[in-house]
Amino acid sequence: MIGSLLVGLLVAIIAAAITNRGENMGCVGKILLGLAGAWVGQFLFGDWGPHIADTAIVPSVLGAVILLAIFWKRGS
Template structure:
């Protein structure tokens, strides 16, 4: 079976590696974006305090403002 695939020119390993690379890329992108939310919430509470409604020990309004500050800093202009 392996010899038939090698003679036919198809490589059964390449698609598997490419698929794993795509999954890893998506995973790291998810972790990066999810991490930015926490940094934005931390920054917002650090700058604006802990006033307003609180959900799961996180002040919602300062967290949103912190996320907006983070976007204003790191947003690519012209995209």
């Protein structure tokens, strides 16, 4: 459980660095973004690449980038 939360945070931090969005989300918001991004990414792109705590990192980051690009404005 704690491992999944940390992976969600890691995924969201990587996605925010790639897109330059979501700087002011806070820790809980980033964890939720990372978990939702992991779900979306693994649903769309499958379960490939390196795994941490049973979460495929590459598809998870791609899913989080998609969510940030759709739902988050720059600078907000």
